[in-house]
Amino acid sequence: MPDAQNRRIVLAARPKGEPKPSDFRLETAPVPEPADGQVLLRTLWLSLDPYMRGRMSAAKSYAKPLEIGDVMVGGTVSEVVESKLHGFAAGDVVQGYAGWQDYAVSDGTGLRKLDPGLAPVQTSLGVLGMPGMTAYTGLMNIGQPKPGETVVVAAATGPVGSMVGQIARLKGCRAVGIAGGPEKCRHLIEDLGFDAAIDHRSPDMPEQLAQACPKGIDIYFENVGGAVWSAVFPLLNDFARIPVCGLVAHYNDTAPPPGPDRLPQLMSAVLSRRLTLRGFIVGDFASQAEDFGREASQWLREGRIKYREDVVDGLENAPQALIGLLQGHNFGKLLVRVKQ
Amino acid sequence: MPDAQNRRIVLAARPKGEPKPSDFRLETAPVPEPADGQVLLRTLWLSLDPYMRGRMSAAKSYAKPLEIGDVMVGGTVSEVVESKLHGFAAGDVVQGYAGWQDYAVSDGTGLRKLDPGLAPVQTSLGVLGMPGMTAYTGLMNIGQPKPGETVVVAAATGPVGSMVGQIARLKGCRAVGIAGGPEKCRHLIEDLGFDAAIDHRSPDMPEQLAQACPKGIDIYFENVGGAVWSAVFPLLNDFARIPVCGLVAHYNDTAPPPGPDRLPQLMSAVLSRRLTLRGFIVGDFASQAEDFGREASQWLREGRIKYREDVVDGLENAPQALIGLLQGHNFGKLLVRVKQ
Numbered sequence: 001m002p003d004a005q006n007r008r009i010v011l012a013a014r015p016k017g018e019p020k021p022s023d024f025r026l027e028t029a030p031v032p033e034p035a036d037g038q039v040l041l042r043t044l045w046l047s048l049d050p051y052m053r054g055r056m057s058a059a060k061s062y063a064k065p066l067e068i069g070d071v072m073v074g075g076t077v078s079e080v081v082e083s084k085l086h087g088f089a090a091g092d093v094v095q096g097y098a099g100w101q102d103y104a105v106s107d108g109t110g111l112r113k114l115d116p117g118l119a120p121v122q123t124s125l126g127v128l129g130m131p132g133m134t135a136y137t138g139l140m141n142i143g144q145p146k147p148g149e150t151v152v153v154a155a156a157t158g159p160v161g162s163m164v165g166q167i168a169r170l171k172g173c174r175a176v177g178i179a180g181g182p183e184k185c186r187h188l189i190e191d192l193g194f195d196a197a198i199d200h201r202s203p204d205m206p207e208q209l210a211q212a213c214p215k216g217i218d219i220y221f222e223n224v225g226g227a228v229w230s231a232v233f234p235l236l237n238d239f240a241r242i243p244v245c246g247l248v249a250h251y252n253d254t255a256p257p258p259g260p261d262r263l264p265q266l267m268s269a270v271l272s273r274r275l276t277l278r279g280f281i282v283g284d285f286a287s288q289a290e291d292f293g294r295e296a297s298q299w300l301r302e303g304r305i306k307y308r309e310d311v312v313d314g315l316e317n318a319p320q321a322l323i324g325l326l327q328g329h330n331f332g333k334l335l336v337r338v339k340q
Numbered sequence: 341m342p343d344a345q346n347r348r349i350v351l352a353a354r355p356k357g358e359p360k361p362s363d364f365r366l367e368t369a370p371v372p373e374p375a376d377g378q379v380l381l382r383t384l385w386l387s388l389d390p391y392m393r394g395r396m397s398a399a400k401s402y403a404k405p406l407e408i409g410d411v412m413v414g415g416t417v418s419e420v421v422e423s424k425l426h427g428f429a430a431g432d433v434v435q436g437y438a439g440w441q442d443y444a445v446s447d448g449t450g451l452r453k454l455d456p457g458l459a460p461v462q463t464s465l466g467v468l469g470m471p472g473m474t475a476y477t478g479l480m481n482i483g484q485p486k487p488g489e490t491v492v493v494a495a496a497t498g499p500v501g502s503m504v505g506q507i508a509r510l511k512g513c514r515a516v517g518i519a520g521g522p523e524k525c526r527h528l529i530e531d532l533g534f535d536a537a538i539d540h541r542s543p544d545m546p547e548q549l550a551q552a553c554p555k556g557i558d559i560y561f562e563n564v565g566g567a568v569w570s571a572v573f574p575l576l577n578d579f580a581r582i583p584v585c586g587l588v589a590h591y592n593d594t595a596p597p598p599g600p601d602r603l604p605q606l607m608s609a610v611l612s613r614r615l616t617l618r619g620f621i622v623g624d625f626a627s628q629a630e631d632f633g634r635e636a637s638q639w640l641r642e643g644r645i646k647y648r649e650d651v652v653d654g655l656e657n658a659p660q661a662l663i664g665l666l667q668g669h670n671f672g673k674l675l676v677r678v679k680q
Contacts, residue, residue, distance in 0.1 A: 271585070277607075
C-alpha cells in the first residue's frame, strides 16, 4: 500500500475511574505487509462495546488485560485488500477482531466471510453478531424463558438489551426495558414492541418498575448493576434466574462502595427465594453459534426483530464514543465507520 | 391414653439475634384423640436442624413462619399408638413432621413407614433423610461434581456437610471440610475420609484453606456464610458452582453488617469468573427422593458412607440443644430422644 499509513489507537494509560481522552493515543505506522498465509485487512466498521473498559484495566478477568501501548481490541468488519491465504480473495468482506486501526494482517483465525447480499455487513457486529448472540445465549441457556414470565433488562435500547427484550417477546414473555430518557423509552415501546419501558433517570424508577412488573420478575438479564439492581432485587420471584452479562455501572468503580454490606442480604435471598445467578460471556456458548445465526437471521428477515445503529464517523472519534457509551450516551448499537 | 399428657414446646417469643431459653415454652396438654382417618403418633426421635431458626422469625422465606404459641416444627420418627387410618397399624414406625411434642395426630400426609430391620430408624432423620437428601440433591444437581474437582463444605461434621464430602469423594473429587475444633477435624479425615480438614477457629483459616485447595475450588456447598464465605471467595475457580443451602452464620443477624458493600465485588466475580450461585431447599428436588433413597441406602449398606449422631435425651432439653446447634456445639446429626 504505497503512501498509505495505518492509523491506530493504543492504550496510553490505564483509566482511573471513567476513561478520559488522554488514556488513548492515536498513532501512525506503516501499513503491515501480509506474509504467506496471511491477508491484509482494511477496517470498514469498528464495534464499540462495554467490555472494552475491562480490558483497559490491569485486573484479571475472563480475558487478558491490554498492556500499555497495545492497540485497543475490538470487533471489526473489514475488506480484504490483499490475500496470500487460501480461501480469501481481495474484495472479500470479513468479520473479525482487527481492533482500533485502519489496517491489520490476519492468518484467518476467527475471520468469518460475510455475504453483503444477506444483510448489511455491520449487523455482524450487532444484531447478528456478538451482542445479539450474547443476548440469545444468556437468555436461552440461563434465563430459560417460559411463556407468561416477566423478563427485565436494562440498557434496553443497546444491542444486547434490545435483543433480550425482543427474544423474550418471541418466547411469550412480558418484556420490560429500562433505558435513559423518554426518547429511548418511546423507541422500546413503539419500535421494539416492549410491554413496558422505564426511564432510569426518573426519581421514582423503583416504583415504576414495580408497577410494570405486577407479577414480579422471573428473569433479570443483568448488564448494568448499580441502581437498577437495587430496584430489581426486591421484585425477584422465587426461582428467578439472573444471567450476569455485564456491570457497566461498576466498570469505572475505583473502590468498594460504603456500607452497609449487602452481601449477606443477597445470599439470604438466593437461599430463601431459590435464585440462580450465573455469569457468562458469549464465548462460553460458542458451540451454539450456528443455532443463533440461523434463528436470528430468520427473525430479522421476517421483521420479527428490529435493530438500531448509532454511527460515529472516523477512527479518531472512537475514544470519545467509548467514553460516551460507558455514560449511556449511545442510542442503539454503537459503530465507528472507519473507512469513509 | 388415660392419664398420659402431651408435653409440647411452643414458640414463646421471636428471638432477637440468638435464641434464648425464654423464646421457648414447655406446655402440657391432653393427648389428642385420633378421628376417623387419623393415626395417633408417639414421638420417638425429634430432629434438630438449622432451618428451625428461620421459622422462628417473622420474615417471609420459603416456608411460612411460625406464629407465637405454635408448636415448634420438626422432623420426627414416631410409633403409631392407635390407628383409624387404612394402611397404618399400632406399632408401625413412621417418619413425619410431628414437631416438638410427645404426641400428635396425623391424616397420613407426609408419613413414611420405616423398616427397623433395614437401618436404625433415626437415620431417616439424618443420613437417609432430609439432611442426606439435601446434600445429595444440591451437590448432584447444582454442584455437578466431576472427577478431579475440589469440593469444599463447612459444618462438615454435620449431617449435610458430612454427606456432601463423602458423596464428593465417591464421585472422584477432592473433599475439603471445615469444622470447629481439632476433634471434628480428626473425625473428618480419619472416619469420613475427607482429603483435608480445616479448623475454622484457627486464626489462619483462610491460609490453611488456600493450602488445602492447591487447584482452587470448583464447588463450594454453602451452608454457613460469614467468615467461611470470605475465605472461600478468592479461591473460587472459573465456572465454580455454589449450591446455597444454608447460612447459619447469619440466622441470628439483626441488621445488615457495616460496609464496605461487597455486593458489587461479588457480582463482578460472578461475571468475570462465570460463577453459578443457586439457592435450593430439598423440597425443590422432591421427585428425586427415590433415586436418593436407593443410592444412599446402598452406600450405607456397603460401608461407603458413615454417619455420626449427637443424641440429647428428653424433649425438655430440645431448646438448649437447638441454641447449641446454632453455635456449632453439636458433633454429628443432632437428635432428641423423646421417648426414653
